[in-house]
Amino acid sequence: xxxxxxxxxxxxxxxxxxxxxxxxxxxxxxxxxxxxxxxxxxxxxxxxxxxxxxxxxxxxxxxxxxxxxxxxxxxxxxxxxxxxxxxxxxxxxxxxxxxxxxxxxxxxxxxxxxxxxxxxxxxxxxxxxxxxxxxxxxxxxxxxxxxxxxxxxxxxxxxxxxxxxxxxxxxxxxxxxxxxxxxxxxxxxxxxxxxxxxxxxxxxxxxxxxxxxxxxxxxxxxxxxxxxxxxxxxxxxxxxxxxxxxxxxxxxxxxxxxxxxxxxxxxxxxxxxxxxxxxxxxxxxxxxxxxxxxxxxxxxxxxxxxxxxxxxxxxxxxxxxxxxxxxxxxxxxxxxxxxxxxxxxxxxxxxxxxxxxxxxxxxxxxxxxxxxxxxxxxxxxxxxxxxxxxxxxxxxxxxxxxxxxxxxxxxxxxxxxxxxxxxxxxxxxxxxxxxxxxxxxxxxxxxxxxxxxxxxxxxxxxxxxxxxxxxxxxxxxxxxxxxxxxxxxxxxxxxxxxxxxxxxxxxxxxxxxxxxxxxxxxxxxxxxxxxxxxxxxxxxxxxxxxxxxxxxxxxxxxxxxxxxxxxxxxxxxxxxxxxxxxxxxxxxxxxxxxxxxxxxxxxxxxxxxxxxxxxxxxxxxxxxxxxxxxxxxxxxxxxxxxxxxxxxxxxxxxxxxxxxxxxxx
Numbered sequence: 264x265x266x267x268x269x270x271x272x273x274x275x276x277x278x279x280x281x282x283x284x285x286x287x288x289x290x291x292x293x294x295x296x297x298x299x300x301x302x303x304x305x306x307x308x309x310x311x312x313x314x315x316x317x318x319x320x321x322x323x324x325x326x327x328x329x330x331x332x333x334x335x336x337x338x339x340x341x342x343x344x345x346x347x348x349x350x351x352x353x354x355x356x357x358x359x360x361x362x363x364x365x366x367x368x369x370x371x372x373x374x375x376x377x378x379x380x381x382x383x384x385x386x387x388x389x390x391x392x393x394x395x396x397x398x399x400x401x402x403x404x405x406x407x408x409x410x411x412x413x414x415x416x417x418x419x420x421x422x423x424x425x426x427x428x429x430x431x432x433x434x435x436x437x438x439x440x441x442x443x444x445x446x447x448x449x450x451x452x453x454x455x456x457x458x459x460x461x462x463x464x465x466x467x468x469x470x471x472x473x474x475x476x477x478x479x480x481x482x483x484x485x486x487x488x489x490x491x492x493x494x495x496x497x498x499x500x501x502x503x504x505x506x507x508x509x510x511x512x513x514x515x516x517x518x519x520x521x522x523x524x525x526x527x528x529x530x531x532x533x534x535x536x537x538x539x540x541x542x543x544x545x546x547x548x549x550x551x552x553x554x555x556x557x558x559x560x561x562x563x564x565x566x567x568x569x570x571x572x573x574x575x576x577x578x579x580x581x582x583x584x585x586x587x588x589x590x591x592x593x594x595x596x597x598x599x600x601x602x603x604x605x606x607x608x609x610x611x612x613x614x615x616x617x618x619x620x621x622x623x624x625x626x627x628x629x630x631x632x633x634x635x636x637x638x639x640x641x642x643x644x645x646x647x648x649x650x651x652x653x654x655x656x657x658x659x660x661x662x663x664x665x666x667x668x669x670x671x672x673x674x675x676x677x678x679x680x681x682x683x684x685x686x687x688x689x690x691x692x693x694x695x696x697x698x699x700x701x702x703x704x705x706x707x708x709x710x711x712x713x714x715x716x717x718x719x720x721x722x723x724x725x726x727x728x729x730x731x732x733x734x735x736x737x738x739x740x741x742x743x744x745x746x747x748x749x750x751x752x753x754x755x756x757x758x759x760x761x762x763x764x765x766x767x768x769x770x771x772x773x774x775x776x777x778x779x780x781x782x783x784x785x786x787x788x789x790x791x792x793x794x795x796x797x798x799x800x801x802x803x804x805x806x807x808x809x810x811x812x813x814x815x816x817x818x819x820x821x822x823x824x825x826x827x828x829x830x831x832x833x834x835x836x837x838x839x840x841x842x843x844x845x846x847x848x849x850x851x852x853x854x855x856x857x858x859x860x861x862x863x864x865x866x867x868x869x870x871x872x873x874x875x876x877x878x879x880x881x882x883x884x885x886x887x888x889x890x891x892x893x894x895x896x897x898x899x900x901x902x903x904x905x906x907x908x909x910x911x912x913x914x915x916x917x918x919x920x921x922x923x924x925x926x927x928x
Contacts (some may be wrong), residue, residue: 269420274860283763294319308349308385316341323369330364336372351386370411370420378404393431393505400430416474419443430503434458447471460496460520465489482532482559484560488525488748495521512544515582518543532557536568545579546598548572567606574600592657594618606927608636623650623663638681642671653692662692677733678710694755700722710734722750727767740781742769759794765799771806775808779806779815797875819875828864835862838897845900846927862897866904886911891923 300313321335376418384397404427411420425438437457443450444889450468470485471477477484497519500507507513524540533556538709541549553568570677589595595635603616612631618624633639645668653661666689672682686703699721716727727744731737744767751757765788771781786801800820813831817824837856844850870889872878886908893904906923 284686290322290325291537292319292321292469298760304666307459308347310347312343312345313342315339318342328364329923331367332368334371334696335375337370339375339378341377342375342379344378346381346920347383347385349386350384365415366413367415368411368413370408372393373406373408373411375404377408380404388595390505393501393504394429394433395431400432401427403428414620417443417445417853419445430816432498441890449477458496458499461494461499463490463493465491465493482530482557484531485529486527486531486534488527490523490525493523511585512583516544529554529626532559534558544580547575547579549860561609563608565608569602569604570600570602574738594622594654594657596622596655601603607631610651622654625650637674637676639675640673641682644669645739649690660694662695662697663763664691672707677707677712678735680710681708682706696722696755697752707733716744722753724748737774738772740769740774742767762791763790764789773808776833779832780808781806790878795878797878800874820871821875822868822870824866824868826864828862830862830864831859834858835864835897838862839902840894842895842897842900842927858897862894866891866893866895868892884912893925900927 272407272793295315295318298313298318300315301312302309304310306902308899317338317340320337322332322333323335324333326332336365345505380399380401382399389395390400399772407423408629409423411708419442421441424748425435427433428436429436435456435458437455440454440456441450441452448468448470450466452466452468454464454466456463459569459793461574466487466489468487469477470487471483490511497513497516501513501517506816509744512519520588521541521543524538526537527539528537529535533554535554536552539549539551541547550571551573552571553566556565556570557563573743576599577597578596585890599620601616601618604614606613607614610633612629612633612739616627616628618627625648628644631639632641634749645666647664647666647668649663649665651663653659653663654657668686670682672680674680674682684703684705688698688701688703691698691701698718698720702717702719703715705714707713710733712731712733714724714727714729716729718725725744727742729740729742731740746764751761751763752759766786768784768786769781771779771783774778781928785799785802786800790799792799795821802819803817805814805816811829812827813829815824815826837853838858840850841858864894868891870891872886872888887910889908889911891904891906891908893902902925904923904925908918908921908923911918911921
């Protein structure tokens with residue numbers, strides 16, 4: 264009994280001793296030379312060979328109970344390691360013991376020299392290109408690591424030098440940095456990374472309240488980054504991330520070297536760009552500074568940028584933008600450069616930009632507020648210098664334009680807009696003529712508009728004033744003007760010398776040709792060539808349209824015409840052509856042309872003998888008034904035309920008491 268009692272008394276003491284005195288391993292120095300290991304396990308398909316010339320270390324502490332390890336130095340030299348493992352599922356199945364001590368590691372110095380490591384996971388197929396973490400072949404691994412610490416989730420140290428080569432293309436020629444991953448800061452300082460195509464240097468510092476912000480609130484992180492005269496080889500990026508090979512810009516520039524010189528400060532959601540210089544993609548050059556807020560939130564984006572230079576070419580732009588981004592008719596200048604300032608959001612824009620290009624120059628000063636649909640506000644000033652609009656929009660009749668414009672107002676919707684427009688065309692090419700010295704003024708208010716054109720061009724001197732209402736379509740259109748001279752030959756509209764001058768007045772309730780209501784009045788007109796001046800009496804055109812009737816009346820010194828019935832001006836000509844083509848093929852029929860039913864008209868016209876006709880038909884010596892009367896019905900496809908020619912002399916031929924009769928009944 265005494266022994267049993269003594270045994271009970273001693274048992275707790277053993278447990279206490281075991282708890283207070285766990286297993287301890289004390290090592291000081293280890294030195295291994297010329298070590299060869301060949302290991303194989305057929306069951307797990309694990310094979311390894313290690314050929315080691317020199318390994319030495321000094322251990323200050325191995326605290327297994329506290330997960331605390333303090334190593335003075337590790338020196339590994341001239342080693343070859345070849346490991347083949349068969350790891351089908353590499354997902355970690357270990358459970359973290361939340362009650363265990365945090366892992367603490369101190370490495371005062373680690374050096375490796377002439378190390379070769381080959382690792383193969385035989386369960387995974389070899390990747391065709393790029394970094395393959397299941398198949399690694401490091402032919403060179405040299406490292407000088409100092410003052411490394413991993414304490415309480417913080418990691419820091421200093422890589423004095425490193426050089427790494429991997430068989431599939433990685434070639435880090437030089438690498439050094441001071442690094443820290445801490446509770447409130449992460450950085451790479453004195454950073455230097457060099458490969459055959461990449462050079463990164465200087466520092467990146469991230470500051471935050473706690474490590475939780477790194478993943479959950481990146482917008483609150485403060486960054487301070489400097490990349491001085493650095494360059495990035497795209498081939499190095501594709502080695503690490505080969506899936507990028509089919510994405511812009513790597514798909515067109517897989518071997519490009521991007522030159523970067525940049526310095527940024529501030530929070531991730533409020534970045535101050537002290538400098539940004541980028542080049543290397545063909546002739547792309549970017550030089551800018553400024554501030555960007557909320558870059559990851561487009562609805563709250565704010566930017567304030569100064570662009571010292573943004574220059575490139577059409578070739579580079581087409582390589583960088585997705586296909587079909589631009590309309591087919593838009594052409595980008597072969598060379599272009601942009602300088603200036605841009606400030607605002609996705610809805611508020613304030614820019615002062617100057618564009619120089621192979622297709623002309625433009626100076627744009629624009630303020631836009633697009634926060635409210637149909638109530639947008641804008642104040643735009645544009646100074647264009649020999650800008651080749653025709654080439655830019657693929658319009659062969661348009662040429663270069665030099666002009667100054669200003670537009671200020673509210674709403675882009677013509678029906679709701681209230682705006683003022685002022686412009687001066689210094690020179691503008693159209694149809695092989697360059698118009699010069701034209702002033703434009705316009706205003707619009709809730710669809711009601713007024714426009715004035717004052718042209719002092721020597722071959723197109725005129726003053727025109729137009730007004731009207733735009734509500735879905737144009738109504739109440741009025742035009743008043745005076746044409747001092749229009750030189751049709753110089754302007755490219757007529758082959759022989761021909762000048763026109765006169766006054767014009769128009770008033771139309773609608774401009775829809777199928778619902779035309781209004782009048783056109785020309786007076787005091789003169790037509791002249793280089794020798795003769797021919798005055799023209801008044802010309803009046805009156806149009807009346809209703810649901811029951813259409814009527815056109817023309818009164819002039821050369822002809823009076825009345826066309827009356829139910830018809831559409833946009834269709835009646837095609838309808839007549841189809842009828843005539845049944846007998847005479849003047850032109851090929853187009854079956855796709857749509858012609859509405861129930862169209863008809865009566866025609867009454869007289870053609871008067873006037874010197875003006877003989878000016879254009881010189882062989883027409885004389886004739887007495889010709890009368891024409893006709894009818895047409897599109898449903899019945901019937902055409903009737905009767906004419907009286909009392910007397911006509913054309914060249915050496917004379918007609919007396921002539922009659923015209925056309926009837927397809």
